[in-house]
Amino acid sequence: MREPSMGIEPSEGKKGRSFIEEVQERSGENIRLCYQCLKCTAGCPTAPYMDFNPNAIVRMIQWGLKQEVLESKAIWLCVSCEACGTRCPNDIDIGLLMDTLREMSLDEGYQAREKGIVTLHNAFMESIRRGGRVHEATMMVEYKLRSGDYWTDLVSGVKLFMKGKFPLLPRRIKGMNSIREIYRKAQKKVDKGG
Amino acid sequence: MKKIGVFICHCGVNIAGTVDVKRVAREIGEIEDVVHSEDYIYMCSDPGQLLIRKAIREDGLNGVVVACCSPSMHEVTFRKAVKAEGLNPYVCEIANIREHCSWVHQRDTERATQKAAEIIRSVLEKLRQNEALETLTMPLTKRVLVVGGGIAGITTSVDLADAGYEVILVERRPSVGGKLLQLSQTFPSLDDSRCLLGPKRVEIRGHPKIKVMLYCEVEEVKGFVGNFDVRIRAKSAYVDWEKCTACGQCVEKCPVKVPSEFERGLKVRKAIYTWAPPGDSAKPVIDPGQCSHFLDDDCAICQEACSEKAIDYHQEDRYFEERVGAIVVATGYDLFPMEMIGEYGYGRILDVIDGLAFERMLSPSGPTGGEIRRPSDGRIPREVVFIQCAASRDPERYMPYCSRVCCMYTAKHAKLLKRKASGAQPYIFFMDIRTDSKGYEQFLQRAIEEEELIYLRGRVARVFQEGDKVMVWGEDTLTNRKVEIAADMVVLATAIVPSQGIQDLAAKLRATTDRHGFLTEAHIKLYPVESPTKGLFLAGCGQGPKDITDTVAQASATASKIQSLFSQDVLSQDPLVAFVDPEICSGCGICVQVCPYEAREMDEYRGISRVHEALCQGCGACIASCPNNACELRNSKAVQVFRMIEVFEDQQKRGSADERAVHGH
Numbered sequence: 001m002r003e004p005s006m007g008i009e010p011s012e013g014k015k016g017r018s019f020i021e022e023v024q025e026r027s028g029e030n031i032r033l034c035y036q037c038l039k040c041t042a043g044c045p046t047a048p049y050m051d052f053n054p055n056a057i058v059r060m061i062q063w064g065l066k067q068e069v070l071e072s073k074a075i076w077l078c079v080s081c082e083a084c085g086t087r088c089p090n091d092i093d094i095g096l097l098m099d100t101l102r103e104m105s106l107d108e109g110y111q112a113r114e115k116g117i118v119t120l121h122n123a124f125m126e127s128i129r130r131g132g133r134v135h136e137a138t139m140m141v142e143y144k145l146r147s148g149d150y151w152t153d154l155v156s157g158v159k160l161f162m163k164g165k166f167p168l169l170p171r172r173i174k175g176m177n178s179i180r181e182i183y184r185k186a187q188k189k190v191d192k193g194g
Numbered sequence: 195m196k197k198i199g200v201f202i203c204h205c206g207v208n209i210a211g212t213v214d215v216k217r218v219a220r221e222i223g224e225i226e227d228v229v230h231s232e233d234y235i236y237m238c239s240d241p242g243q244l245l246i247r248k249a250i251r252e253d254g255l256n257g258v259v260v261a262c263c264s265p266s267m268h269e270v271t272f273r274k275a276v277k278a279e280g281l282n283p284y285v286c287e288i289a290n291i292r293e294h295c296s297w298v299h300q301r302d303t304e305r306a307t308q309k310a311a312e313i314i315r316s317v318l319e320k321l322r323q324n325e326a327l328e329t330l331t332m333p334l335t336k337r338v339l340v341v342g343g344g345i346a347g348i349t350t351s352v353d354l355a356d357a358g359y360e361v362i363l364v365e366r367r368p369s370v371g372g373k374l375l376q377l378s379q380t381f382p383s384l385d386d387s388r389c390l391l392g393p394k395r396v397e398i399r400g401h402p403k404i405k406v407m408l409y410c411e412v413e414e415v416k417g418f419v420g421n422f423d424v425r426i427r428a429k430s431a432y433v434d435w436e437k438c439t440a441c442g443q444c445v446e447k448c449p450v451k452v453p454s455e456f457e458r459g460l461k462v463r464k465a466i467y468t469w470a471p472p473g474d475s476a477k478p479v480i481d482p483g484q485c486s487h488f489l490d491d492d493c494a495i496c497q498e499a500c501s502e503k504a505i506d507y508h509q510e511d512r513y514f515e516e517r518v519g520a521i522v523v524a525t526g527y528d529l530f531p532m533e534m535i536g537e538y539g540y541g542r543i544l545d546v547i548d549g550l551a552f553e554r555m556l557s558p559s560g561p562t563g564g565e566i567r568r569p570s571d572g573r574i575p576r577e578v579v580f581i582q583c584a585a586s587r588d589p590e591r592y593m594p595y596c597s598r599v600c601c602m603y604t605a606k607h608a609k610l611l612k613r614k615a616s617g618a619q620p621y622i623f624f625m626d627i628r629t630d631s632k633g634y635e636q637f638l639q640r641a642i643e644e645e646e647l648i649y650l651r652g653r654v655a656r657v658f659q660e661g662d663k664v665m666v667w668g669e670d671t672l673t674n675r676k677v678e679i680a681a682d683m684v685v686l687a688t689a690i691v692p693s694q695g696i697q698d699l700a701a702k703l704r705a706t707t708d709r710h711g712f713l714t715e716a717h718i719k720l721y722p723v724e725s726p727t728k729g730l731f732l733a734g735c736g737q738g739p740k741d742i743t744d745t746v747a748q749a750s751a752t753a754s755k756i757q758s759l760f761s762q763d764v765l766s767q768d769p770l771v772a773f774v775d776p777e778i779c780s781g782c783g784i785c786v787q788v789c790p791y792e793a794r795e796m797d798e799y800r801g802i803s804r805v806h807e808a809l810c811q812g813c814g815a816c817i818a819s820c821p822n823n824a825c826e827l828r829n830s831k832a833v834q835v836f837r838m839i840e841v842f843e844d845q846q847k848r849g850s851a852d853e854r855a856v857h858g859h
Contacts, residue, residue: 020646032643035627036651036672056673062648 027100033090040084050074076114132173199230203237203262212296282326289317319837342524344372346734353753355403378556382637419729431479437504444496458551461561527735530689575682585689600687771810778824785816
């Protein structure tokens with residue numbers, strides 16, 4: 001017989017806030033409502049590439065499996081298309097939940113299993129910080145430099161460039177002061193610790 | 195000559211979807227004595243019945259065949275319609291072309307159509323020989339025997355007694371209340387069982403129309419609907435209840451201690467004991483299998499303790515005869531013996547208990563005073579695993595059916611556990627969650643949301659002791675993950691099975707049971723509280739697993755069915771019974787022996803056998819066993835049956851001749 005691979009966290013070991021309470025507080029979603037109908041997973045375009053399906057992530061939060069959830073690939077593979085949250089009969093916004101889990105994963109210093117995706121997220125946010133909107137060319141350069149992955153998607157990149165999808169010069173928006181203010185406030189929040 | 199009308203029902207698409215009803219109506223219409231043949235979408239509907247009545251009037255019919263569903267569905271309907279036009283109801287016959295034809299030949303319209311016509315032709319043969327019969331009448335005793343004093347039996351008794359009928363309520367235990375007496379709070383309203391039961395018990399105790407017979411069993415039943423003769427055995431309690439004041443001194447002094455059945459082994463009882471915890475002025479009984487007076491013949495402590503001199507070691511069983519018109523079987527349920535499921539460790543591991551034991555723990559009058567404590571060391575448990583479908587929904591090994599109450603009571607258990615034991619965490623293994631009644635789903639979802647219940651979808655594979663923990667191995671199939679829980683206690687939601695001794699009782703009552711021992715009803719939808727044996731009625735879990743809500747509803751339904759039976763002055767019975775040709779009968783007496791209804795007896799003076807028409811159910815056993823063909827069944831005489839068979843044989847001959855012609859032989 002196969003050895004049981006995991007045990008559910010015993011409630012005896014609970015100290016302070018439990019994982020589910022933390023997630024509920026940060027996301028504002030009532031995760032206990034989930035009755036595992038699997039509609040979220042059924043409609044998820046990235047579920048086939050995930051290590052845990054969206055419904056399993058919800059369930060693992062209920063069980064208090066913090067490390068496994070925050071280290072999972074699934075939270076990074078979510079593309080926030082919101083098909084799940086739109087369809088959920090218990091009105092749990094799973095896209096938003098995934099976002100919360102990504103934040104928590106970074107805050108708690110977990111190593112993301114999908115490094116490239118974190119790098120892309122950072123390059124994206126940096127690009128917006130600079131110009132108020134994404135400038136694809138500099139964002140891609142930054143991503144390539146940070147990830148060290150120079151060759152992937154090169155062909156499609158060239159094609160997009162030839163079609164003029166990569167404007168060479170960035171265009172700044174008018175309200176740059178507001179953007180800076182948003183970033184400052186967000187950073188303050190992060191420094192405070194979530 | 196007969197003037198017969200044939201009416202072919204479409205039954206929506208049930209018949210017409212397979213059988214070419216128009217063609218059948220045309221072909222049958224060509225038969226010489228069929229003067230009227232037509233089809234209609236729903237013959238049993240009002241316009242359908244009017245159609246038949248109109249044809250009787252206009253065409254002067256003296257025989258009617260309705261080709262439709264099984265006679266058990268609508269024979270009565272059409273016979274009534276025929277009677278309303280002044281015809282004898284027994285010249286109306288049903289040709290079953292639904293269950294016997296369209297439903298079973300759905301892919302073959304051509305042959306189904308041929309077969310439908312054949313069935314009608316054969317019934318026409320029968321009808322041609324039918325006699326116009328008169329309904330039999332017999333006297334009716336308007337008293338009721340209710341077997342079982344749980345919530346079902348109590349409800350039926352109170353309903354009937356309030357309607358003015360005398361009720362004899364027989365309970366085999368020394369207290370009424372049944373399983374409900376053992377429960378704590380009940381879902382979904384969390385009413386205390388005592389609050390549900392208390393007022394009802396007061397009602398039956400003081401009711402002038404109800405005679406409660408405690409510690410009694412049905413010994414023998416003779417007779418038939420309207421007139422059953424019942425012999426009831428009052429088991430010897432070895433205590434004279436007339437003298438006993440229920441002071442409890444005898445119980446207190448008794449030195450013999452055995453596990454209490456009522457407390458599911460969580461507490462001991464004495465050899466002289468009351469079934470329920472004291473406090474309900476329940477009278478005690480002596481268990482002679484445990485009492486040292488009976489085992490060693492030396493102890494008389496209880497006798498000495500009794501100031502009323504109520505203890506009587508020589509008391510014997512007493513017998514009572516009662517005549518009743520109807521019998522209600524409300525015998526309830528027991529739990530599946532969980533020792534049989536080795537992998538769950540029940541019986542070996544002390545901290546594996548069943549749901550009823552958990553109910554006792556939750557009950558303020560229970561063995562722990564309402565606290566949740568492990569049986570092994572009395573500690574308050576933290577991790578508690580609940581296993582649903584224990585022995586239910588397991589067709590290969592145990593019971594194939596759903597026990598219906600476990601999903602809800604497990605959710606209730608988990609909820610109450612959280613309330614009573616702070617810091618406890620319930621884990622619930624389930625296959626499906628079935629919350630099919632009013633307010634149930636909301637109860638469950640609220641419990642999950644508010645009480646942090648953890649539901650794991652999958653069957654537990656193994657439960658074993660490790661140190662002072664009970665290890666539970668299972669899998670959560672929603673996440674495909676193996677799960678191991680180091681639990682403090684495991685509660686099994688055990689399958690409901692019919693109560694012990696039901697087969698015996700069913701045999702005495704001539705009631706039928708299914709292969710699990712649940713009493714069968716006459717029709718699952720149309721006659722759900724009637725047994726196929728006339729005069730027997732069902733209520734509660736003896737008929738199948740159900741919750742309190744459904745049990746009470748069924749018990750009241752049963753009471754109202756009996757009231758409508760009793761609303762007549764005499765009982766009328768179908769005259770389709772056996773009769774004897776006195777010229778042929780040799781008086782051998784075989785029929786007397788084979789008759790299951792005691793409807794056959796010897797006429798000693800004439801030396802032949804007789805039929806007691808009121809008792810005969812028309813089963814045909816005597817007819818099949820009569821060596822001289824002296825017995826016949828009214829309107830199913832041998833000549834009728836043979837002619838019916840001939841129709842099919844002729845058709846087969848014709849069919850094979852046609853086939854030969856087609857193939858050029």
